[in-house]
Amino acid sequence: MALAEGRAFAVNILFTNNTLGRAAGTELAIRDLCREMRRRGHEVAAYSTQWGDIARVLGEEGIPIVDDPGQVPWKPDIIHGHHEWETTLAALRWPECPVLSFCRGIESWHEAPCLAPNVVQWVAIDEPCRERLIQREGVPADRVRLILNGIDFERFRPRGPLPARPGTALLFSNYATSERLLPEVVTACQAENLQCEAIGSGVHRVVERPEEMLGRFDLVFAKGKAALEAVVSGCAVIVCDIKGLGPLVTAENFMELRRESFGFPCMTSPLTSEAIRARIAEWDPESSMIAQSLARETCGIGAMFDAMEAIYREMAAVPVRAELSDWARFASTFFASLGSNAKLGRELRDLHRQSSQADLPTGAFELSKEHSRVRDAFRKGQSARAELKTLQKRSGRGTAPGTAKLRRGFMGLFS
Known part of the structure; x- marks a missing residue:
């Protein structure tokens, strides 16, 4: 293992992802992990065959970006893999390197886990992903860890108290377009006298630093990490996306929704303007502010990074043993x-x-x-x-x- 001077544990980590393109879920996760693990003294590189904005940003920061896992400037000690195809190709290229296969989606085909013989650990971002790994993909339950999303509190700072009635709303989604989700949300907001804006690639308004604008909105429509960012910022949040409508985040349901990553499984209602208006009518600023306090107590990104680094340490101590016949069958x-x-x-x-x-x-x-x-x-x-x-x-x-x-x-x- 590569050991940095003055540091007890430092390794070469190769991250994989299906794309390093626009600022979206796994792309931003790779960006943040690369930055933080390099700050902690590790050597990092990222592998993907599709490059774009995130590849450009990481490259400008001096982080090696490769479209062939064999092109990394050093032998990796650990492969942290997102997405089956890219993780598998990296695992095949470095068969003696321990692999972590991270699942961040319950439906997408490319979020299937890598099952190569050198995978020593699987990680799920939430309970539905954990269930996918165990029940649908056949991964042993004792080999799956749960590491929930974390937020950088220095970036996403609290806004002031919420008003008695909402006046401004933000649709925060890469999937909303002029044909889906946006019309329903805008219609509902207009009926409730809310000024509504939208950000995301689907509406051609990508915002690189959403933390600088979230505080201007009383109510945010979002899912996933975007929903958690809004809660941490002190906004009231209604979980929704193109799949359907979820609940208003409250003090009572926050922890359950967090374990589901504010994702598709909690969007159980039809997405209509009438249903959205009904959610808006549940407005409870006191409960929303309690949810914010819970989020800032439990969802720090530092704890997430610590958990990842602890797993890297465990992986580095486990030798990979796989026969050629195992690799051939796989x-x-x-x-x-x-x-x-x-x-x-x-x-x-x-x-x-x-x-x-x-x-x-x-x-x-x-x-x-x-x-x-x-x-x-x-x-x-x-x-x-x-x-x-x-x-x-x-x-x-x-x-x-x-x-x-x-x-x-x-x-x-x-x-």
Whole structure:
């Protein structure tokens, strides 16, 4: 192990993530972990095949960013992995290195755990993720740790007392768009005489430092870590996103919601403007302020970093022993399960390249842009096809006004 002078424990840590692109959940987690573990004396690097804003920020700070796990400037002592594909590739490249597989999502396919022979620890960000690892993915329960999200209290400082009635509201979501979530929230806020704003990539308003604006709002609509940041800041919070509507965060339900990461499992109500108005009517500034106190007592980011470093120390003390036959079986099973998906992705990419006649991308930044273009073209195609079917049904003959124009637009999505 690499030991820094004057420090009892310091290791080389390779972090993995599916993207190092826009400021979102796991990308920000990687950024914060890299910064803090380097501050604590560890050597850190980050691996992803998709680069963007977060890769650029970390690179400018002198943290090695690689799109091949074999390109790190040193041999890793620990691999801290997010996302199955990237963690597995790093684990295969460094078979004698102990791996931590971290799960931060209950639904996404890429949040599946790595099951390579050198994984010695699995970590879940909340109880639903822990249940996924154990019940759906077959990870032994005694090998799963729970480390809840933490907030930097120096960044997210308390606002003043909440008013008797809310006057301002913020929709804080990367998934809200002009077609989903935003209309319902805005309609509800207008009906309740609330001034409403929205931030997030879906509304083309990405805010790098949300802590500088949260204090201006009485009520925040959010999920996940964004909801916790708002609670810590002293805002009243209604949990919601495109999946549905959750509760107003109160002193009574705060701890339970925290263990669920204010995520999808607690969004059990339909997302309608009427339901949102009903949540707003539950306004209880005293209970919201008690929830803030609970959050600032229990949700510090320092404790989260301490817990992660303690696991790194345990991992470093455990030698990895796996037979070649174990690796052969694992690799064969892993690639067989993903083979058809990889082929489909390759065919879509080649179709895009043939139709666009653009120059072939070079480097992780350009490849990431191409990935986004292919994905966006497919999503636009789905939307256009649905709109075309609607127009055809209205006309009864497929010749409604605008149908021909829409069909031409659909055929040109990949060009």
